[in-house]
Amino acid sequence: MATIDSKHWSNLTDQTLQAADLLLEVLTQNQDTDKSKFIESFYQYTELWQEIANNALACGMDGLCDVCSLFITLALDSDQHEQGLSENHGQLLEQWLELFLAYLEAPEQDSTRSELISFLRNPCWSEPLSDNDAQILKQSLLPPQEPKAAEKQQEEVSADLQLMDGNINYWPILKDQVSLTIEPLQQLLNISQQNDQSQLIESFTEYAELWQEIANEALDFGLDSLCDVCMLFHATALDIELLEQGLADRHGKLLKNWLDRFIAYLETPEDNKTGNDLVNILQDDFWPESLPDDDAKMLADLLLPESNTVENKKISIETKQTPAPEPQQQEPTINDSASDLDFASNLEVDLENSPAEIKVIAPDLLELIRSEFEPYAESIFVAIESEYAKTLSPEKFSLAMLPQLEELEMLAKVSETLGLQGLQQVFEVLRNNMQALCTDKLMLEKQQSQLLTSVMSCILHYLADIENVARRILLAEHLQNPNWPIPLSGNEVRKLIALFGYVRLQSKADIIGEREIASEDDVAVTIQDDINPELLESLYDELPSLTEEFSEAVRQLLKSGSISDVEKAQRIAHTLKGSGNLAGIKGIASLTHNIEEIMEKVASHGSVPKGIFDTLLLDCADCLEAMSDSVLGRGNPPDNSLDLLQQLSDLSYQIKAEGIPEAAEELSLAKPKTEGFTPPGSFPPATETKPVEKTDKEKTESSADSVETTTRISSSLVEDMLRMAGENNILTGQIQQHLSETIEQNLTIRKQHTRLLNLITELEQLVEEQGTISMERVSALNEEFDPLEMDQYNELHTCSNRLLEVATDAMTITTTVSSQLAELKDLLVVQERLQRENHELVLKTRMVPVQSIESRLQRAIRQACRTTAKNVNLHIIGTDTLIDSDILNSLIDSLMHMLRNAVDHGIETSEQRLAAGKPESGNVTLEFSLRGDRILVVCQDDGGGLDLARIRSIAEQKRLISSDQSLSAKELQRLVLKPGFSTRDSATQLSGRGIGMNAVHDQILKLKGELDIDSQFGNGTRITLTLPATLVSVRALLVRSGNQVMAISNRGLEQILYPGAGKLKLLGNKWAYQHGDKLYSARKFETIINYSIAENTTPEGGLSAMLFKMESGEIKAILVDQVMDSRELIVKNMGQYVPKINGVAGATILGDGSVTPVLDIPELLRANHSQTMVQPFAQDRLQNSHNNTQHLRRALIIDDSLSARRSLAQLLSDMNYEVSTAIDGIDAIEKIEEKLPDIILVDLEMPRMNGLELTSHVRNRTDTKDVPVIMVTSRATDKHRQQAKNSGVDVYLTKPFSENELMDQINKVVTGNS
Amino acid sequence: MAISTILVVDDVASHLTEIQGIVAGQGYQVITAQSGQEAVEKAKKQQPDLIFMDIVMPEMDGFAASRELRGTAATKDIPIVFVSSKDQEADKVWARLQGIEDYVTKPYTPEQIIEKINKFA
Structure with a gap:
């Protein structure tokens, strides 16, 4: 119960006085014959009372409200008064007014309340107040006297206990009820004299029932032990078996004693004696089974109102929950009943059946049920009334009502969903009863239909205030009415009331909850391990687009402030929350949970209060994007997430506790720890309209692309594939080389064969000649022999012939081999092409479009803008450029740093820009493009540019250069890349800590890239990054130096000049290479790698020159013996046992299987310059070439x-x-x-x-x-x-x-x- | 009622994948829809035996879709189970009031989904 505000109270009085005036008018008009005016004011009068009732409710006087409502129903029923008021009725209305005013003056006085109530019990009313209700109502009219702030939040059980407190006095009600038994007892005693057994039994039973009721009443008031005592009395003293010999004198006396002592107890329950006396009766020897001493003592203790101990509470739960056996069955087991008091053992079992905990229900949900039930109840009322009037046959009417039962079923289900077991039971009981009524066609019986109407209004009353104990009891007891086809038993009613007790209305404290302190755990962005891979895949697809969408929605929301945008953001936050929960990514889930809650409140608030979110939402959107990136392995988790979550949950808490702040400026100022932000509002939140539109467009494009299914594979697998493709390439190269050697050899074999054939032909001729000669000789010696007969001749000829044949055969085979080799060569060419394509495809798997980091870049700019309060647009060009994901990932920090630098150092403040005639908002353009196998990234801003004079003075200050050193503009600009250089006087949070550009430069070098700065003072700065598109394969030149073939990475390579293209000149003691009209400082390749000692010996003329551009921009000529080939090489690192060697990018395997280092000339020269030699290689070479001349012999x-x-x-x-x-x-x-x-x-x-x-x-x-x-x-x-x-x-x-x-x-x- | 075909509705692919996996894993034929509109069309055409429906969806949300389904003779008897991370009781009440058979709150376990299917099987 709430405090009664004296203001409310006086309001009530005022209204009642108003009512008095109006009543006068009503009564005057009642005299007129024209009733129209009367009806109007009568109606007004009714409304006024309705208002008073509402007002009473508003100030927490629920009872008063009920009383007023009852008054309206009874006395102001307009239907009855269309013909004017009877005189009696008019008087009654006046009387009511008087009584009411009297009550308002002294509500605590028993008499004022009694009179008010008795007015409603006046039998002239159509339905006067019942005794029971009257008592309850009377009690509820008592205004609370010591309001306790905490009361509302206390659990129902403790509320029950409070009822036992003397302050809220239920004792008189009980006393009233008990005093009602005096008369029946007297009657009973009279009857017992008359020896009429049947009448005795009847009246005895009635009397027993009265006590049953008292027991129930006691329970309802939370007086559980009193209930127990009553029940015990019921079982012991009101046992019908005791009547076998009629009512014994002793019995009658005990009953009378009991009544007296009971009343005495009720008068002074706190007196130990009264309780003791009461219990003593139960110990009387007359009873067949009297109460043991121990139990009696305990009961007596429990009867003390002060002993509201924990045990007492338990007992109350127990008794409420235990469906106690019917009293009649209880008689022979009085010990059992006593042992019920052994609550400790029963407690656990009983609690199993009860709801686990108090159900807290939001008022709006109850309202929802009420609003659903009310029209339904209304329709039932109307149906009953109207059909009744039409006298439709009961059968037909019942049939018509049957479908109406579904609604009750649904309401029961709803109640079940909400965990409102009591209400669920009510609806179910109501439904079952109505069904039974329909089947029995009793629907239209006056008794039943009245019952139906009253139970429905009871339900509505209950729903209006579920914490009102009186209303609960009223409702439950209505279901016990014997007029129901299936009434509830007393125990069921008690159980139902107990169930009602397990529901509590959600208080503000519930809604607000505790202010939550976010922990690191709440912002974790790790995915749970056992997640289904398919799910993970789609999650990976979704997260970035969802976070981006959210970010976009937030920006739109801040710009437009429209509720539809709030709802959109809320929906996306909701989806994100779902995804976060699904994958166990707590960080995303908890952030979005808070955002969703806040958005929901804002949406129901109806408008977006200005400044409520300030940058918080944008920060959160950025944070979510960063989290998503982190989940995808594209960056570290954001470090401000914990802070943001805390801010969000604080804001959510604040909104819950105090509602949406109207003057939200305070809120934004109160926002903790946002590191020296300039006051919000100094720049419009929507700064990036242009790029945003662009991303939108691209998004639709990319989403169209994303129809293609994708598969996620581990990066190590890609790495392996890439390695295999590379190995294959190398192997094909080797095979090719071997094949061409074989072909060459085959060619030689053919040539040899030709010679062999020639020789054989020669031999044949010789044999021929020899044969002729010897034949001549032989024939000269012996003419008897024919030359043909000579064996010698035959053998020689045959041999030479066979030789010819074999040679010819061999020749044929060689020809076949040749053609096969040719075929093989063709096949190999095809294979090589396929392998190259395969290699490229595998390489492509590592390629990602720049687009994938676009949101992070935009975010970096936004953050920088917010921190510096500048207004800068970022334009990203070439977002579809494909870059090796490794490179892109290593590049992103540098890019973000460059962007922040551009905003912080480059772009001037709006005032300065306007003064310089530039547009107010700055522009930074980031352009990605491919040039050959290199990526070009140009970052250009239209800011102030580099101040060379300042750079110089700072460099001198920091002793990076001496004051007399003359430096070109280019060299000065490059000074910003030096470690420890910063032109800013103080480091800002963003940049200017003097490690920035140096770190960027280092990173670019690590990526085998180059960084070039170009700036015009006043017109902005342009930083150009040149990077290899992939780190895996390198386009390299194979050069020969001596007999050693080396690969030179083409990084920095400008031009290759073949022998004779330029001239070598000696300038002082240094060599220079002249090409056209340009002169480059020249070095021999061997001297760079410490291959040759004789640096100053004259290089021979026939050398090729390679022009390399150094990081500083200077171009140097490198002279090599021969540039053999240029090819794509798979570069491998040297393995973990070889430390990083400056100038060696890795090693590669050449076509002939030999291993050669891949050299990086600019790095090599830089390393040379800083005197860190490529020692291992130099030594290796020195050992190899014991013949250390200029070139190999x-x-x-x-x-x-x-x-x-x-x-x-x-x-x-x-x-x-x-x-x-x-x-x-x-x-x-x-x-x-x-x-x-x-x-x-x-x-x-x-x-x-x-x-x-x-x-x-x-x-x-x-x-x-x-x-x-x-x-x-x-x-x-x-x-x-x-x-x-x-x-x-x-x-x-x-x-x-x-x-x-x-x-x-x-x-x-x-x-x-x- | 024997259940063979189940319609799963969610606008977010990952959520769809999750529940689809569970349902298909039980051997049911799964139809998916990514919007309320699509759900209504597919339900009319393919007459699934059970529908798992997300509440929060752009344009036509789960409530609207189920109203539409309930209002159409061909689909009014298909049991609908709402699946939503809307952990708000008001939604459950609304679901009940609209005659939605049951409700699962995200995040859910596969057992919860299976239990719901068995309930209507």
């Missing part, structure tokens, strides 16, 4: 025999020579033209041009006359030796020779020569 080996060529080549190559081979003299001359050899090894006999001829040629050439020539031959005659010496051969070696011999000779001629 070249050897030319000329032999028509393949095996000889090969074995010699192997030997010389092992001796660290660069070997080339030729098959005969003519071929050799071509090779010499190509490149001069340092030593020539030549065979003597060769087709086309033999060794002797070749040596003469070599000696006659000026450029080769000093080249040592070693002749290796099988001719061992002095004549040959002499001829060789004549032609200029330095060493003459005969086959077979030992390798040592040859090596000695070679070394001898070479060292001797040089």
Whole structure:
């Protein structure tokens, strides 16, 4: 019960006085013959009382409201008064007014209340108030005197206890009821004198019932122990079996004593004696089974109102819940009944059947049920009334009513859903009874229809205030009415009342709940482990788009402030919450839960209060996007999520507790910890209309694309696929190389065959000739023999013929092999192409469009804008550019930093911009494009640009440069990339901590990219990033330096200049390479990798130059012996055992299976510059090349025999020579033209041009006359030796020779020569 | 009533996948719909034996869709079970008042869904 506000009270009085005036008018008009005016004011009068009733309800006087309503029903029924008021009636109305005013003046006085109630009990009314109801109503008219704030929140059980408190006095009611038994007892005692057994029994039973009622009453008031005592008395003293010999005197006396003591007890329940006396009666010897002492003592204790201990509470629950056996059956088991008091043992069992806990129900839900039930009840009323009037046959009417029962069934279900077991039972009972009424066609019986009407109004009353105990009891007892076809038993009623007790109206405290403190756990963004992969996949698809959609909705909402946008945001938040819960991502679920709650409140509020969300919603939207990114492994979880969740839950709490704040400015100011934000509202929340529209468009496009199904595979699998594709490529390369060698060899075999055939032809001729000669000789010796008869002749011919045949066969096979090899080559070409495509496809799986990070970039800008209170639009161009996901992920931090930098340092404040004649809001453009196999990212802002003078002064201050150092604009601009450089005087939260651009630069370098800054003071800054599109394969040049083939990554490569394209010049002590009119500083490749020591020796003319652009922008020329090829290489890192070597990007396997390092020239030069050498490689090379001259010695080996060529080549190559081979003299001359050899090894006999001829040629050439020539031959005659010496051969070696011999000779001629 | 075909309605693909997986895992034939409108059309055409319906959907929400289904002779007897993370009791009451047979609150366990199916089987 609530406090009675004196204001309300005086309001009531005022209204009643008003009513008095109006009543006067009504009564005056009642005199007129024209009743229209009267009816009007009578109606007004009724309404006024209705108002008074409402008012009474508003100030918590439910009883008064009931009384007023009853008065209206009884006395102001307009239907009865259309013909005017009877005189009596008019007087009654006046009387009521007086009584009512008297009551209002002294509500606590018993007399005022009694009179008010007795007025309603006046038999002149159509339905005067029943005794029971009158008592309850009278009690409820008592205004609460000591209002307790906590009362409402207390549980029903404790409310029950409170009823026992002296303050809320139910004792008089009980007393009244008990006093009602005086007369029947007297009658009973009289009858017992008359010896009329049957009458005695009848009146005894009636009397017993009275006590049953008292017991019930006691229970209803929460006086459980009193109820127990009454029941015990009922079972003990009112047992019909005791009447066998009529009513014993002793019995009658005890009954009378009981009554007296009971009344005495009710008068002073707190007196221990009264209770004791009462219980003592039950111990009387007269009873067949009297109460044991222990139980009696306990009962007496329990009867003390002060002993409202915990046990007492339990007992009350127990007794309420235990459907006590019917009293009649209870008689022989009085001990059992007593043992019921042994509550402790029964308690657990009993609680099982009861609702687990008090059900808290929201008022609006009850209202929902009420609003559903009310029209239904109305329709039943109307039906009964109208059909009654029409006197439809009861059968037909019942039939018509049957379908109406469904509604009750549904209401029962609803109640069940809500956990309102009591209400559910009520509806069910009502339904069953109505059904029975319909079947029995009793619907229209006056008694039943009245009952129906009254129970329905009881239900409505109950629904209007479910905590009102009186209304509960009224309702429950109505169902006990014997006029029902299936009435509830007393126990069922008690049980029902108990069930009613388990429902409590949701209080404000319930709605608000506790202010929740968010924990780290609440913002976790980990996905639960056992999630179904398919689900995860669709989750991955959805999360980004949902969070993006939410972000968009929030922005729209802040812009428009329309409720439909709130609802949209709410819906998305709801969906996100569902997804979050589904995957166990607590962070998303808890954030969106709070957002949804707030949105719901805002939506029902009807308008979006200005400034209520401030940046909180935007922050949350960003946070959700970041969470989603994090879930997808695209970034770290946001670090402000905990803070945001707390803010949200605080806001939600505040809204629940105080409603939507109207003056929301306070709220935004009170918003904690948003790090020195400038006051909100200084910039409009919707700053990004343009990009937003764009993303929208793209989203629809991309969603159209997303129809294609996708499969998620682990990145390690892609990695493996990529590796396999790479290996395959390498292998194909190797096969190709082997194949072309085989083809070449096959060609040689063919050539050899041709020669073989020629030789065989020669041989045939010789055999022919020889045969003829010998035949002549033979025939000369012996003419008897015919040449044909000569065996010798035959054998020789046959042999040579067979030789020819075999050679021809071999030739045929060789031809077949050739064509097969050719086919194989074609196939291999196809295979290579397929493999390359396969490789590209696999590479593509790692490619993601820039679009995937677009929202994060936009977010970075938004956050930066909010922090700096600047207004900047970000335009992202080329969002469909595909970039290796590894690179994109490593790039994103840098990009965000650049964007923040652009906003913080680049873009000026609005005032400055306007003063400079620029548009108020700044623009930052981020453009992604592919250039060859490189990605170009250009970040351009239209801000202030770099202030070179400032950079210079700061750099000097920080001693990054000396004051006399002269630097170009470019060099000055690059100073910002130095560690520890910051032009800002103070570091802001965003940027300017002096590690920013340096960190960006480092990251770009790590990605094998380049960073270029270009800025014009006043006109903005342009930062260009150049990155490889993928880190896995590298476009590389294969260069040869000495006999070593190395791969050079094309990073920074500007141009390759082939020998003769430019000139080398010596400038001071440094080499320079001149190409056209440009001069580049030049270095030999070998010197960079510490391959050669002689840096300053004159490089030979025939070198290729590669122009590389350094990170600083300077272009350097690198000279190599030969640029062999340019190809796509799979770069592998050197494995975990090799530490990072500056300048070595990794290693790759070449077509011939050899492993070569992939060098990164700009990095190498940078490393060289900073004196960190590529030591491991340098040493390796030094050991390898014991012959450390400028270039390797070249050897030319000329032999028509393949095996000889090969074995010699192997030997010389092992001796660290660069070997080339030729098959005969003519071929050799071509090779010499190509490149001069340092030593020539030549065979003597060769087709086309033999060794002797070749040596003469070599000696006659000026450029080769000093080249040592070693002749290796099988001719061992002095004549040959002499001829060789004549032609200029330095060493003459005969086959077979030992390798040592040859090596000695070679070394001898070479060292001797040089 | 023997249940062979079950219509599952949710506007969010992942939620749809989740419940679809559970229902299909029990050997029922599953029809899916991603909007209230689609649900109504499919229910009319394919006459499922049971419908699991999300409440919160854009445009035509679960309530509207089930009203439509209830109002159509061909579909009025198909039992509908609402599936929604709307943990608000008012929705349950509304569901009941609209004659919706049952209600499952997200997040749910597969057992809960199966239980509902068995209830109507």
